[in-house]
Amino acid sequence: MSSPVTVVEPFVSVVIPTYNYGYLLHRALCSVIAQQTADVEVLVINDGSTDETEEIFARFQRSTGSDVHMISQPNCGVAAARNRGVRAARGRYVFFLDADDELLPEGLAALRQALVSQPDAGMVLGAYLSVNAAGTERLRLPTQVAGSASERICRYLLEKKIAVSHSRSLFRRDLLLQRPYPEKLRSSEDVAVFACLLASATVVTTDTPVARIHKHADSLRHRRADQFFARQLVAEVFASLPGDCQRYRQRYEAQRYLSLFRAAARRGDQHSAAGLYRQALRLWPFQALRLCYLHTWVRVNFAWR
Known part of the structure; x- marks a missing residue:
């Protein structure tokens, strides 16, 4: 057997x-x-x-x-x-x-x-x-x-x-x-x-x-992300996080907009860059007003004019 x-x-x-x-x-x-x-x-x-x-x-x-x-x-x-x-x-x-x-x-x-x-x-x-x-x-x-x-x-x-x-x-x-x-x-x-x-x-x-x-x-993926994508990502990230982590949502969303802002500035899309920076500034001014972002913002505005 x-x-x-x-x-x-x-x-x-x-x-x-x-x-x-x-x-x-x-x-x-x-x-x-x-x-x-x-x-x-x-x-x-x-x-x-x-x-x-x-x-x-x-x-x-x-x-x-x-x-x-x-x-x-x-x-x-x-x-x-x-x-x-x-x-x-x-x-x-x-x-x-x-x-x-x-x-x-x-x-x-x-x-x-x-x-x-x-x-x-x-x-x-x-x-x-x-x-x-x-x-x-x-x-x-x-x-x-x-x-x-x-x-x-x-x-x-x-x-x-x-x-x-x-x-x-x-x-x-x-x-x-x-x-x-x-x-x-x-x-x-x-x-x-x-x-x-x-x-x-x-x-x-x-x-x-x-x-x-x-x-x-x-x-590397080279998909061009936009504001809609940023909102989707933030929603997905915070959907599964406990209550004491939700306080970071606005700051993280601002960070995503600032990342997109820099990408738009690099490719010369001043109109998109301006809108993205304003969104970040509204959500978390302390982050948006850091020198590294302000420097890029000045460059974008100078190029636009």
Whole structure:
């Protein structure tokens, strides 16, 4: 009589959302399966790619015999791809690896080791190597996350002293199911999720670099954001934050307008820049009247005249 087969449930689900990154997908997959164990599953979410992503994935599967899976969907944006991956994942934790990045050999082990002291942590932030277009690498260490929910949100949204990003962070899957990525946003969609986790979950860090994150022109979205987008983003971010964090809403909205103001000024759109600056000034004068913004405002007005 044969022995029953023991099924190992995944502890970590590595989810790789991809759109037209077929030429880099092989590198990302190789970096994962090099450290894949029985309790690590790998899911590629193909968000309607029009390149050779599916063929490249099929060749990879045939040549390596790896237990990796692809889910294909019509192009709906990275937020929808991430949500699809979270729903399909079976692991207690989810690690999102962007298709143009790569895990370091001990990356998953380092993240798991960080959980030893806090086995129910909602998020693990790892160090990473930032790689620019010239191939130069720079070590980036994670920021320690402490304090109340209100203090964390202030440091993350307003002071920019807490950095969270994909390809080097582990997230508890049940929390991602409670706060999915907002699919109506086609950029900055992760801010709302990161803010919610920072406000509601225990966060641990590791100074061991877990990934190489590549910075290149192809990896950046160049969508032109507007006031409507800014309002949408602010609404999504604060929809899931506790009451004591709501006091930062106006200031954060002003900050978003000031960011758009600078972008409009850089591209020479004086009319939009003027409107955006007035909006920020109305919401949070103290922020808008800082010298860096006033200097840009003077330049815009001088150019306009």
